[in-house]
Amino acid sequence: xxxxxxxxxxxxxxxxxxxxxxxxxxxxxxxxxxxxxxxxxxxxxxxxxxxxxxxxxxxxxxxxxxxxxxxxxxxxxxxxxxxxxxxxxxxxxxxxxxxxxxxxxxxxxxxxxxxxxxxxxxxxxxxxxxxxxxxxxxxxxxxxxxxxxxxxxxxxxxxxxxxxx
Amino acid sequence: xxxxxxxxxxxxxxxxxxxxxxxxxxxxxxxxxxxxxxxxxxxxxxxxxxxxxxxxxxxxxxxxxxxxxxxxxxxxxxxxxxxxxxxxxxxxxxxxxxxxxxxxxxxxxxxxxxxxxxxxxxxxxxxxxxxxxxxxxxxxxxxxxxxxxxxxxxxxxxxxxxxxxxxxxxxxxxxxxxxxxxxxxxxxxxxxxxxxxxxxxxxxxxxxxxxxxxxxxxxxxxxxxxxxxxxxxxxxxxxxxxxxxxxxxxxxxxxxxxxxxxxxxxxxxxx
Numbered sequence: 001x002x003x004x005x006x007x008x009x010x011x012x013x014x015x016x017x018x019x020x021x022x023x024x025x026x027x028x029x030x031x032x033x034x035x036x037x038x039x040x041x042x043x044x045x046x047x048x049x050x051x052x053x054x055x056x057x058x059x060x061x062x063x064x065x066x067x068x069x070x071x072x073x074x075x076x077x078x079x080x081x082x083x084x085x086x087x088x089x090x091x092x093x094x095x096x097x098x099x100x101x102x103x104x105x106x107x108x109x110x111x112x113x114x115x116x117x118x119x120x121x122x123x124x125x126x127x128x129x130x131x132x133x134x135x136x137x138x139x140x141x142x143x144x145x146x147x148x149x150x151x152x153x154x155x156x157x158x159x160x161x162x163x164x165x
Numbered sequence: 166x167x168x169x170x171x172x173x174x175x176x177x178x179x180x181x182x183x184x185x186x187x188x189x190x191x192x193x194x195x196x197x198x199x200x201x202x203x204x205x206x207x208x209x210x211x212x213x214x215x216x217x218x219x220x221x222x223x224x225x226x227x228x229x230x231x232x233x234x235x236x237x238x239x240x241x242x243x244x245x246x247x248x249x250x251x252x253x254x255x256x257x258x259x260x261x262x263x264x265x266x267x268x269x270x271x272x273x274x275x276x277x278x279x280x281x282x283x284x285x286x287x288x289x290x291x292x293x294x295x296x297x298x299x300x301x302x303x304x305x306x307x308x309x310x311x312x313x314x315x316x317x318x319x320x321x322x323x324x325x326x327x328x329x330x331x332x333x334x335x336x337x338x339x340x341x342x343x344x345x346x347x348x349x350x351x352x353x354x355x356x357x358x359x360x361x362x363x364x365x366x367x368x369x370x371x372x373x374x375x376x377x378x379x380x381x382x383x384x385x386x387x388x389x390x391x392x393x394x395x396x397x398x399x400x401x402x403x404x405x406x407x408x409x410x411x412x413x414x415x416x417x418x419x420x421x422x423x424x425x426x427x428x429x430x431x432x433x434x435x436x
Contacts (some may be wrong), residue, residue, distance in 0.1 A: 017396040020404060022375035026392045033382055033396075035375035120379050122388045 004054070007077055008087035009047035021102060031122040034083055038064075040115035043076035044085065053077075066112035071102055076115035083117060172210035175201050175261025180253075181213025185220040192246060193219070200250045201257070202321050211238035215256055219249050231256055250374025254263070258308060258386040264318070265398040268384040269309040271317055272301035273347040277431075278317035280309045280406075282384040288361040288416060294324050294343050295420040302347040303340035308386075315402030316350035336364060355427045356381065365412035367422050375398065407434055417418040 015026040023041040034046055034153045042063055046056045056073050060066075074092035078099060081089055094102045107114055169190040171182040175197075184190045197205060218230040222238070227245035230236045231252050258266035268294035269282040270316040279301065283289045290306040297303045305320035312318060324338045340346050358372075358380045372380070378399045382388055388395050412426050413419050 015393045015396060017393075017400055019374050019378075022373060024375055024396055024400070026396060028390075028392065029390055033379060033388075035373075036381050037373075037375075066241055103204060118376065118379055120382055122385075122392075123383050 004052050005090055006049050006052055007047040007056075007090050008049040009044050009080070010085050010087050014085075019082070026122075027084070032083075033120050033122060034085065037113055037116045039072075039113050040076050040079065040117050041098045043073055043115060044080055047077070047080070047086065049087075064112055068112065069106075072106050072115070074104055075106060077097070079115060079117050083119060085117075166390070170210040172208045172213055173197070174206040174208045175257050176203065176264055178215055178257050178260045179208055179213045180257070181210040181216045181333070183210070183216070183218040183220075187327075188222070189219055193249070196246060196250065200254060200322065215257070215260060217249070217253055219245065254307070255386065259390055261310075261387070263313055265311040265395050266386040267309040267311065267381060268307070268386065269381075270306050271304035271309045271320070272296045273304055273351050274301045274427060276351055277427075278304060278309070278318065278351045279285070279355045279357065279408075279423070279427065280353055281357045281359065282309070282381040284328055284361070284384065287298065290324050292361075292413075292416040292419065294338070294340075296415040296423070297340060297344040299420040299424060301424070302345045303343065304347045311353075311398050311402050312350060312421075313398060313399075313401075315398055317402070317407065318346045318350045323345045353402045354431065356403055356406050356408045358410040359413045359424070362412045362414070365414050367411055367413055367419070367426070369409040369411040369426060372408050372410055374408065375402045377403050380408075380410065394422065407431065 013028040015028065017024040019027075021038040021041075023036040023044065025036065026032075027034070041058075042060050043056060046059050051059065053070050053073050057068055057070050060068050060073065071094065074094070077086065077090055078092050080086050081091075097105070103114060166185060167187070169184045169187055171190060171194065173180045173182070182190070182193060184193070216230075216232055218228075220228045220248045224230040225240060225242045227239045227242075227249075228236050229239060229245070229249050229252065237248070237252075239248050246327060247336070267282055268284060269280050270289040271281070272279050272293055274296075279296070281289055291304065293306045303319075303321055303324070304317060306324045307320070307322060310318040310320050321340055324340050324343070356377055358377070378396070381399070381403075385395060385399065407427070409426070409430070413423075
């Protein structure tokens with residue numbers, strides 16, 4: 001781990017929607033949506049390839065008014081990396097500690113929320129959630145476990161609806 | 166036998182419908198205003214960008230094709246139209262111009278929309294019907310239709326309530342028999358992330374706009390087709406609303422609990 005490294009946030013093929021205290025990122029390559037909480041969002045925005053980890057920590061303090069150390073920044077970058085939201089795969093070394101141990105340590109010492117990113121894959125097709133309630137129906141398939149009279153994709157109500165191909 | 170065609174513009178989508186029987190086209194024409202409760206314009210079939218076809222292909226066999234995708238055979242003369250319109254609604258919801266469709270029940274309460282996103286068979290229509298009986302205005306039991314400003318538009322099709330005996334039989338009710346129907350676009354006031362569970366206690370947790378958007382994304386029809394516009398609209402709409410998450414009990418008792426919660430939380434949040 002090198003705190004003089006200058007991480008770069010990924011910009012390509014992403015749709016970014018700024019919210020009040022969060023950032024929503026939609027990955028056009030994977031159709032995954034990510035919600036960055038305020039802490040994760042501040043770190044991600046400062047990953048411009050010019051700012052070192054230590055400087056991001058300083059800017060974080062300026063922006064939020066809360067004291068954080070470099071491990072806090074690495075914790076955010078570690079998650080951003082895992083979700084493919086960074087250009088370069090920087091690998092933090094938490095000095096022999098696991099991510100969980102670092103979270104516990106930082107969590108106890110911080111009054112600001114830990115960087116958290118929640119993710120979800122967008123439905124495969126527009127039909128994905130027009131469901132029979134037994135299984136998720138996708139166009140072109142008869143879900144396994146559905147009875148013969150499955151009302152596939154809402155509306156069939158007892159008719160057999162099968163794909164002919 | 167022959168080819169019978171119809172061209173329409175619905176929510177800005179140029180729709181072409183083709184059948185091989187005159188009676189089928191007539192049935193579709195008479196059903197369309199009930200399925201799409203908005204202003205519909207005639208247009209040219211040849212200029213349509215979304216094509217729907219339903220054809221008789223055997224004794225009580227109907228072949229449905231949408232946009233050249235894999236065809237479906239429906240072998241029930243009572244069900245071919247509901248199946249056809251079910252697919253057509255989703256397709257129009259996906260490609261609608263300047264609108265974002267969310268699979269949700271919607272009612273209005275004192276000028277604000279209560280949006281209840283959920284997939285089918287989760288009791289959405291039953292809850293909507295109970296809320297309308299309680300005094301809310303009916304907006305939709307299928308889609309929350311959001312415009313560019315995040316306002317919720319009425320989509321007042323018949324309320325479709327399914328029997329609970331497991332055969333999924335669906336009965337359509339005119340919303341007017343339960344109460345009033347909303348006419349104007351209104352801002353979102355409450356987004357309710359909920360699911361029915363027998364004897365569940367209402368224990369709402371307020372969540373952030375971002376978390377709320379993630380929660381409803383799986384019900385947001387055009388997210389893959391137009392993600393940028395969709396996220397923009399969802400932010401506009403949900404950033405004004407309370408977003409609450411909790412399991413719920415029976416719709417009959419829950420309507421009053423929900424409205425009380427909405428009124429009390431609105432006072433706390435916006436005064």
